[in-house]
Amino acid sequence: MKKILLVVDGSNYSKGALEFAKWLNEKNKILLVGLFIPKIDYGYLWTYAEEGVNSTMFLPITHDINNSEINKTIETFVDDCKRNDIQYRVHKEYEGSALSVIMNESRFADLLLLGSETFYNDYYSTELSEHIKDTLHEIECPAIVLPEKYRIPITNVVAYDGSKSSVFALKQFIYLFPEFANNETILVNSKSDSKNTIPNQILIEELATKHFDNLTIFKNNFEPENYFDTIKLKAESAILISGAYGRGGIGGLFHTSFLSNIIKKHGVPVFITHK
Numbered sequence: 001m002k003k004i005l006l007v008v009d010g011s012n013y014s015k016g017a018l019e020f021a022k023w024l025n026e027k028n029k030i031l032l033v034g035l036f037i038p039k040i041d042y043g044y045l046w047t048y049a050e051e052g053v054n055s056t057m058f059l060p061i062t063h064d065i066n067n068s069e070i071n072k073t074i075e076t077f078v079d080d081c082k083r084n085d086i087q088y089r090v091h092k093e094y095e096g097s098a099l100s101v102i103m104n105e106s107r108f109a110d111l112l113l114l115g116s117e118t119f120y121n122d123y124y125s126t127e128l129s130e131h132i133k134d135t136l137h138e139i140e141c142p143a144i145v146l147p148e149k150y151r152i153p154i155t156n157v158v159a160y161d162g163s164k165s166s167v168f169a170l171k172q173f174i175y176l177f178p179e180f181a182n183n184e185t186i187l188v189n190s191k192s193d194s195k196n197t198i199p200n201q202i203l204i205e206e207l208a209t210k211h212f213d214n215l216t217i218f219k220n221n222f223e224p225e226n227y228f229d230t231i232k233l234k235a236e237s238a239i240l241i242s243g244a245y246g247r248g249g250i251g252g253l254f255h256t257s258f259l260s261n262i263i264k265k266h267g268v269p270v271f272i273t274h275k
Contacts, residue, residue, distance in 0.1 A: 014115020162199025
């Protein structure tokens with residue numbers, strides 16, 4: 001049984017993330033922990049900026065807690081879990097920063113679910129990817145970022161460049177989701193060079209073929225986003241598996257709108273993790 005963490009800030013409850021948890025529970029029973037935290041107190045923004053705090057995720061959780069709003073959201077979560085026979089827990093935290101709370105809870109979870117359209121979307125919509133970027137960098141378990149509307153994946157698209165991070169992400173995906181082993185799996189060579197060679201091709205084939213029955217490996221270099229543009233029909237029911245490349249790497253992905261574009265343009269889940 002996997003312990004899965006679903007983060008809810010204020011009333012920003014992701015039905016898309018809940019639907020994914022529901023589907024996983026139908027395959028293999030899970031424990032779904034709803035982590036309910038108030039909204040960030042943006043009144044501290046300028047004060048903390050003067051102290052060198054460069055992320056709103058490090059701001060204190062608001063002291064003006066709307067308990068009725070949070071309790072109503074918790075009731076919806078509990079009703080959804082009971083209706084779908086999902087074992088659940090409710091965690092509420094009102095102290096510290098949003099990021100410190102999420103980071104601590106993630107240390108004791110197998111997987112974190114984030115709603116890409118709901119997660120801290122009350123400040124400015126353009127800041128959404130920054131919130132997700134900071135969270136993905138700090139959490140201590142793998143995560144799936146989910147749009148509100150998508151299809152349950154029938155295709156796994158692996159962004160592989162031979163790096164330690166990309167292999168680690170693939171292995172974590174394999175271990176966490178045996179449910180996806182029978183999916184069509186496409187390993188995309190995302191390493192940028194002029195040789196169109198797959199790094200450690202024999203080794204990655206030995207690993208991947210033992211876990212995926214229907215595997216295709218593309219030797220040509222692809223930017224995964226361009227690959228999704230090429231196979232739109234498959235991408236509409238796919239999940240992208242991507243490693244994180246440290247602070248600078250994740251920042252680069254998000255500053256170029258890589259993962260944001262994948263989610264916004266194609267409405268697919270994105271699995272990402274780092275050591």
